[in-house]
Amino acid sequence: MPETTHTGGRSWLRFAVHYVEMVIAMFVGMFTLDLLWSALGIRLSYTGEPELAYLLMAFDMSVGMAAWMRLRGHAWVPTLEMCAAMFLPIVPLFPLLWLGVIDGMTLMVAAHVAMFPLMLAAMLRRRDEYTHHH
Template structure:
């Protein structure tokens, strides 16, 4: 028993039998040239996700800063170029942090990417305070320097999450509905200052379906093209009537036109002409904009 235990605990490996020769080809590892495009695609995909998350942060948090500045009486301070630059970097960092944590990136990678948001603006604050550059150069230069900084951080961490993603089912459900969330983010600022869109914007509603249908070649089914052209004719007529009427009547027609198009979106939700995500995005955007315009009409004196 003692000898058996000593043998099992030893580091001496039992030699494996020689492989039996076969005629089948041995699978080879992917060549560096084949792996390089995949790695580049992952890098571009990661940077694209970061850019979308940053834009979402600005769209969502920008109006909140305006409200806070007005309520606290610090609107003028927030409007100063150096403060506005840092506020913008904060908005982008918040959106980027949420996106990276959703992808299970570790906190030290998130911290370095946050530094890529702030450091370019902080570096340009020195020449700005010295009067060597103006406010436009500060904001534009900060964004331009941010791009290589983000690339360096992404390459350093191999632009891949090193931890398994563990997400709550509610978070997963919300992520799957990102088109609806994006549509809501795009209307946040309009809820702060509601207004009625121009009647001509209704031409975008049927036009988008026609352009996407042509690009996807999904207008060739029976009656599909005729249906889309009929929708175009309806919204063109509604637009012309609103332009001719003007005033409060035009406002109500525009609001009705956007709300009615939500029904058109629901009819296309199965993705026959446009992708399902696009229809989902449009139905939320149309309803939200119609609600904003109704609010603007009701809160504005005739």
């Protein structure tokens, strides 16, 4: 029994570490590609064009996450599921933006808050994928 508990604890630790790695990769992608877009003169405003600004940011975060996941040996399906967590917040939030219920900054904050449990849900869906070493 102690062996099972110890092994189970280690696999949940790997799961937690992988989650943190995904968050870091997401932000590295976002900040790195934002620097590239800025250097190319592409600056989207959360107040002026919030939909495009959000979609570009979600793309940037997805690139970072996908690169890290593929480097770690994950298949495309779980990688794309994790990337989908970056885009899913637009489903309820864009209509609220279009109806004037929220503004661009609220969209950004709410979407970022929603991403974290969506990432966790994607990982829990394939728990074995994220509790074993790659």
